[in-house]
């Protein structure tokens with residue numbers, strides 16, 4: 073069995089890197105804090121005798137040899153980057169649990185048939201550069217390396233420069249290598265498992281999503297002198313779109329998702345009618361058709377609402393991810409492990425995007441969810457219990473070893 | 479007559495201090511750029527043999543002696559601070575035109591009966607610390623010096639520290655001294671004079687206004703996993719208030735003003751349902767009763783709309799300025815000067831707040847407006863013609879000298 077206490081201690085050590093006053097974590101991708109997290113992860117891997125490879129987009133791979141040199145590796149992992157006001161477990165759980173799998177294999181002196189390879193994917197969150205699953209998406213060939221390198225954060229720093237500045241632009245190519253399977257453990261980040269008192273979520277797939285960048289251009293003018301008829305208020309226009317996104321979400325019932333998470337008036341002033349507003353929009357739904365339909369109607373509907381205020385909308389679709397079913401045989405290994413361990417479980421579709429979604433395009437993939445308090449994530453108050461982490465890690469161990477030894 | 483070319487040249491020299499790429503000015507109050515503007519103004523005054531006094535809130539006064547030591551001074555001036563994306567003339571016109579009045583008096587070897595005193599008021603714009611007319615309001619005793627010193631900008635820098643850091647916390651008390659009159663020349667910042675092709679606006683008063691700070695608190699959560707029913711989206715709530723403010727403005731017709739000019743998600747991320755949004759609200763109207771009525775109903779109406787989204791609204795009224803009529807005898811001096819000079823004119827109520835509004839509470843006051851292109855202000859494209867500046871300055875000169883020699 074894996075060592076629950078050691079797992080928890082390492083989770084808490086990682087949580088100190090970028091710890092926030094409110095008990096969360098701010099470990100933005102490719103920041104100096106992310107570098108500290110990466111360095112710690114590398115040290116831990118090397119202490120186990122594993123060599124860490126870094127690819128051109130900063131993904132980190134640590135391979136443990138198998139008995140059969142012809143067998144393809146079984147991958148496992150997740151991400152160490154976080155949201156600006158993130159929690160301790162989103163991503164970190166999957167990486168540190170993967171490390172615990174490696175440590176347990178060493179302790180138990182087990183040599184698996186296939187090699188096992190632990191991954192820390194770069195920029196899963198997408199919060200800094202606007203593309204979630206950036207590292208895994210580049211690895212999987214969904215984003216070209218050149219395009220990804222050119223993405224910039226709010227301060228104009230490119231992915232390429234950020235990688236250089238923390239020394240994590242590796243020499244290995246960022247493209248898929250042959251692998252036998254990929255398993256990722258993650259907190260659910262939603263309320264379902266907790267509500268139904270299940271210990272494990274057997275993830276059968278992830279929902280579809282589409283992300284946009286929006287810029288509304290109006291005209292800066294004086295708040296005291298500009299009469300209603302002469303206003304081109306970009307914020308009034310943006311408020312219409314925020315309301316529209318919420319309405320489109322609610323029209324789809326409890327499965328709908330529609331969010332403006334980032335919004336900025338570049339040069340705001342209390343007594344200036346805002347002439348420019350920039351914001352993000354994203355929609356998600358388990359059914360591909362709903363996202364396709366939204367992507368067809370939303371841009372024109374939004375542009376019309378904005379035009380009514382005398383402003384202009386420039387909308388850029390950043391990416392679209394179709395609904396992604398996971399591999400039935402890998403999902404089954406998770407199901408079997410859960411049953412063998414006597415854990416309560418249910419099948420579940422992931423509301424969040426995960427690196428597993430892009431990896432699944434070239435490698436048979438499954439995910440394991442554990443509950444989190446109040447279903448809260450992307451929040452500093454994100455919280456799980458040590459026994460929940462332990463149960464998830466044990467399932468991960470069993471599924472990975474079963475696959476590697478099949 | 480005043481020297482129109484010299485006036486324009488000095489305006490252009492001042493416009494270089496904090497010049498922006500788009501042809502505007504960013505000379506935020508008490509910034510290093512503001513210090514440069516102040517230093518230049520001081521040098522210009524001293525070159526005329528005037529001594530510059532600075533008071534505890536950084537207001538600058540340059541007195542030119544009169545013939546009669548018992549006569550109270552006639553004040554004139556405006557402000558050198560600007561909006562973050564401001565124009566070259568908002569405020570600067572009144573200060574530099576006042577300097578041109580002083581220069582012309584020197585050239586013409588005129589000694590007026592009463593002393594004449596040129597003022598550069600601190601932080602008229604209110605953009606940095608949230609209180610427009612801050613320097614004149616403190617001087618007039620409307621804001622206590624202690625309270626003003628404690629106001630902070632977005633970066634947490636207090637007015638007191640900002641004054642110290644640029645060396646403009648003067649030793650003179652910031653309170654009204656006896657004065658005979660105050661005249662302020664300003665661009666209209668609105669479309670009326672241009673539309674009616676008038677060279678001069680004879681300002682009879684300024685409209686009422688009320689400013690608020692608002693904080694909406696919801697709950698950060700994951701954009702992909704949080705179902706509609708579990709969301710507490712502070713931005714969706716804020717969008718309702720932005721829409722309400724616009725609606726309340728439009729319900730009052732072309733005289734209505736309602737603006738959310740500043741809005742911030744403190745820690746925004748594309749895939750996080752925003753848990754906190756901060757913004758400003760202001761309303762203005764020529765009729766006091768309209769602002770009083772708004773101030774009575776808006777807080778509760780807004781709180782109700784926000785509560786419906788599961789969020790909480792904390793609204794703070796920052797200040798309220800009643801409609802301020804100007805002094806009939808001073809207004810009449812402006813009218814007479816305009817007529818004597820054969821300039822086209824109309825009476826007008828100021829849509830913007832001006833230092834003259836607070837000065838008017840203790841000193842007989844009038845203002846002179848000149849047109850600006852497309853009525854645009856608080857915009858880098860703000861523009862006036864040299865002959866418009868010259869005409870306004872000539873009226874200022876005549877009114878001030880007439881008052882000082884009466």
Ligand SMILES: NC(=O)NCCC(=O)O
Nearest residue numbers: 196197204424425702749
């Ligand atoms: N797991 C997770 O929080 N992923 C971030 C990307 C997303 O928004 O789905």
Ligand SMILES: NC(=O)NCCC(=O)O
Nearest residue numbers: 296343602603610830831
């Ligand atoms: N004149 C001017 O732009 N004043 C700024 C204060 C206000 O918002 O009225």
